[in-house]
Amino acid sequence: MRPDILNPLFAEIDTLDGVGPKLRKPLDKLGLTRVRDVAYHLPERFVTRRAVGNLDEAGEGEQIVIQLTPTEHRAPRMQGRGPYRVFAQDVVGNICALTYFGRASYTAKKQLPVGETRWVAGKLERYGDMLQIVHPDHVLEEGGESLQRLCEPVYALSEGLTQPKLAGLAEQALGQLPRLAEWIDPGQFDKNGWPAWSDALKLAHKAENASARDRLAYDELLANSLALLLVRADNRQRKGRALKGDHSRRSKLDLPFPLTGAQQRSIREIEEDLAQESPMLRLLQGDVGAGKTVVALEAMLVAVEAEAQAAMLAPTEILARQHYETLRQMLRPTGVEIALLTGRDKGRSRESILMGLLDGSIDIVVGTHAIFQEAVQYRDLGLVVIDEQHRFGVAQRLMLTRKGKRTPHTLAMTATPIPRTLTLAQYGEMDVSRLDELPPGRQAIDTRVVGQDRLGEVVEGVGRHIGSGRQAYWVCPMVHDNESLDIAAAEARYAALKEQFGDTVVLVHGQLDATEKDAAMARFASGDAKLLVATTVIEVGVDVPAATLMVIEQAERFGLAQLHQLRGRVGRGADKSVCLLLRGEALSETGRKRLALMRETQDGFRIAEEDLELRGGGELLGTRQSGDTPFRIANLEQIQRMLPIAHDDARLLIERDGGLKSPRGEAARTLLYLFERDYGVQLLRGG
Known part of the structure; x- marks a missing residue:
């Protein structure tokens, strides 16, 4: 049974002030259903903003605070498909677009009335010839000066949530943290100089703090190792x-x-x-x-x-x-x-x-x-x-x-x-x-990297391909780590391709119900539909040997492992297959290396190892990036550095105290409940 001391953390999220039915939906999408989940929803990064008098003073990619006056609201041509833009000007007349996707456009209509000046905070980017701020972090009528030079946490959001709202919920959750007995080995704890558990969580929400993050990651790795070793020990006895x-x-x-x-x-x-x-x-x-x-x-x-x-x-x-x-x-x-x-x-x-x-x-x-x-x-x-x-x-x-x-x-x-x-x-x-060996006769997939500026040529090529009776996939990009925006992008691309190629195009994404999804897949599998437009729901297991062309838009946004899985949907029949990786204009060095490796090899094990190297420098390994890790807190660098230590620590603890009944063992049970690995506790005799 879960220790009573943890009960406040496992209370439903609507016990926090300000959470009603309307807010629960976007919180649910992030997996935030209890107080504990909010406490462990750590900031992705921290930003420090600079106030600028006009856009000429700001650099591209910079976090800024600026006064802008909206001049025009422009909705997408097709209802709900594409971005909603508010064009606004600074004090000297420079124009900037404030860009919103999905339902966020309703917020824009309320917050940004034409002709009324507002303080806007966000990241200034260039999109073609236009300056824009996508989903501004703050829009205020007054008091914008307070937003500059703050070390402000930036959390992963879903549609319907704002940074201030999530920060407020995090503050409430952190106020409910109990003091828990220490489960980390005393030698390990002292050697690393780590803070206590509740202090580490509070520090991790306030500012960049490597020691606090390491301690929380180690907790997660230790809980995982303990649970898996208890499963194995139980299995051997059965x-x-x-x-x-x-x-x-x-x-x-x-x-x-x-x-x-x-x-x-x-x-x-x-x-x-x-x-x-x-x-x-x-x-x-x-x-x-x-x-x-x-x-x-x-x-x-x-x-x-x-x-x-x-x-x-x-x-x-x-x-x-x-x-x-x-x-x-x-x-x-x-x-x-x-x-x-x-x-x-x-x-x-x-x-x-x-x-x-x-x-x-x-x-x-x-x-x-x-x-x-x-x-x-x-x-x-x-x-x-x-x-x-x-x-x-x-x-x-x-x-x-x-x-x-x-x-x-x-x-x-x-x-x-x-x-x-x-x-x-x-x-x-x-x-x-x-x-680690492919069946004989499987042909290599011809993988090419093509600039997004050649999109028109690619669409023409797809037209020739499906016009000859063959089939193709078109995978849409991941947008801002937000599923609703991914789907908006897929729907917009589907609408454009359907306009060009007619009823032979079908769409599959994660929010379609099972009947719609199956109907679209059945049409594609039977050959009735020739072009399948999709989000990454097709990355695993879909097998249509007649599909010999794969287009992946903004391929640099995907992890290598995911690109490899997507590419594996073609090349399954006797005919030669092609995979086109469409890349955006602004390509980072890591993005360039990823795409070069995809062109160079089809060995999934090599790709996995290189992916780990490319992402090993502390980039958070979220479920969207890989789908193959049980961790929400520990990043790749921490996993590589600390997992073997945590695994050995767990093994020694079980060897010395198989029933987890010593003071440290009892604390370790609390840890398993905290990380919802309590199946490990259930496997203990008398647990």
Whole structure:
């Protein structure tokens, strides 16, 4: 049970002053649902602003405070698609655009009436021939002088939130921090000169403070390592079932290609694990197109040959359906019964599948999280395969692996090559098999970097491509780390391309409901639609071999790992494929290196290692950037520097105090609850 001292931190966010139903929605989008979440929503950076009399005194890229008078409001030509701009002039008549996306335009209409002077604070940028401030941080009628030279925290926002509002909530949350017993090893604590936990959080919100940030990152790394090691220790104590196949089903498989050496090696490692009574916990790490599905199929058939069942869990309905169709085709000659179960299955169809799993007439089930709901019972679940495993928490995995009479074996898969440094962080409780060899016959993808100024030529090229009956993807850029703005950008590009190419263009993004998304994907997969415009929802698992062209807009905004995943959606058939990386005008040195590496290699493991190097200097590793880390606070540099120490610290603590009952052990339990790794505590006997 969570210690009472933490209860105020886990109170709902609307217990803070000023949070009502209207504000909850944008807070929810950021994952801020409780007081604790706000306390740990650390500033992305701190800004110091300079007041300028007119725009001539300001430098591009500078944070400024200036008095501007709006002269014109200009809405986008198509309702809701594109930016809303307020043109304003300084005291000498220079014009600057104040640019808003999405619903923020409603705020602009209220705050910036034409002809009335306002203090505006924000970052001055150049867009073509125009100076602009995108989403000003502050718009005030008076008192703008107070905004200059402040060391002001800048938080990640979502639509409907402002910096002052979030800063106010953070201040309230920090006022509720309790004093907690110290969980860090005393020697480590003294050696680093770290502040106490509550002091570290307060300092991290006030100004750049490396010591406070390091301490909070170490807490997170220690909590993660402790939880993973407790899972592993618990798994070793559990009784599983040895699964030994007789090749009766596998011998009937008619694979269209020979297995690679890496596939054969991985299958041997998995078979050896399955033959033990101790439940397998293995990660199958493979590059895009390395053939993980076939390895998983071989493992599932071992379970079926041993008269047990297998379940495959996918993160999305699109992916679950795709796996089901692929496996169903491969299994035809074997006589194995396979079913698909998603949250959409209702009535008789669902009842029939549930009955088949309970009586054992269904050998393999593929599905979304629906397959570990309470109503789903198995006759004898022997193996769980989890695809794109980084999308599922350890707690979800544990729910599924408690479904068997005995603990089933677990094979987790990921198509995101992970640097060896991070494997410990993400999969510290697992053994790892790597598919580092591509099947023979896969053609290299011709990757080219093209300037955004040649957009017209690219659109013409796409027209010729789809006009010849082939298919293409168009991936829209990430905008200001804001999903609503990403979608606005995708909708605007979709509207422009649809105007040019007609009904053959479809759109997929994260806020479409499952039916709309499936309908668009089905049209594209069948070949009825020729061009799929998307946000990054297509980065994993979508398999349309006839699609041979990929356009990625403003490619420099994406992380290398994500670019590699996106590129992997083409090059899946026999025809030559092309990937065009459209780059913006202002390209940083890191951006240039990223795009050069993409042109140079298709080795996902090399890309992952180089990505780590390029991003290692303290850039925050957010979920938008990689999708493959369990950390919100620790950045790459901190992970590399401190994770091995935290892991050793956790291991020693468990060796000396397996039940976490000493004073430090009790404090470590509090840490696990604080970081919501309390499944680790539940696994302790008497925990």
